[in-house]
Amino acid sequence: MYHRILVPTDGSESMRGVVAHAIELATVHGAEIHGLYVVDTGRYATLPVETTWDGVTEMLREEGEQSLESIERMAAGADISVETAIVEGGPSNEIVEYAREHDCDTIVMGTHGRGGIDRLLLGSVAERVVRTSPVPVVTMPVSDVPLEPPEGEPQTRLPN
Template sequence: MYDRILVPTDGSPEVEHALEYAFDVARAHDAVIRAIYVVNAAGYGGLPMETAWEGISKALREEGRAAVERVEQLAPESVEVETAVLEGSPSRVIIDEATPSSCDLVVMGTHGRGGIDRLLLGSVTERVVRSAAVPVLTVNVDPNKIDDGVDQPQVAVE
């Protein structure tokens, strides 16, 4: 049923909980994980000097490489992982990647980075859920709910 699973990551530890679900589904379906990190170039468009953007862009790309490499490190040996660092509006890039010709399922956390970023930018996950052409599995990554001592349900896919 699922051959390719898109997993956006922002590199935060909370996203690792969503990865557990993605790996479970990938193992059950012998699917490939496509882990992506999106450099949000629009968030830094007002910088006065082009050289300043180049430095920030380089740092964000390095952060992105580290984030997708972390997905590769966490993946079980039985799960193939492809990675990409892309640039653009996170929700738009994820939606563009979430096409039936590219993937069968998107697995993402309910939120990654929060706080002021979430207030200013809105919910990337919400935009993806509303607009993606393929099913989206959202996983609560709230650390207050993850570490509450209650066993999390396992994904059972037949």
């Protein structure tokens, strides 16, 4: 049913459960994982004028590389093939575009579960992806569990 599963990450340490779920799906379906990190160029608007764009872009790319390396390490424990990419732009648009361009069968992503005024002011990347995606989207609440498991814990199991 699934051959390519897209897992966008925002670089937060709380994505471990989401990644583990995607890996379990990939294991069941014999699918590959596509890890994606979007350098959110919209975040630049809130930075002080004296901040250099190059420095910010480099910092965000490094964060993205670390996040994608974590996905690769988790998937290696399950012998799952992983493709990774870092792109720039608006997160929801870039996630949907990547899914289209790479013929992904589903998207597994975290949601912070913001509601009320936070959602109105910040918007919801997951909600926009759900509305515009050409493929099914599995959303999971992110937890306080860090992306890297404690020593000796299985790499691909969801936290209890």
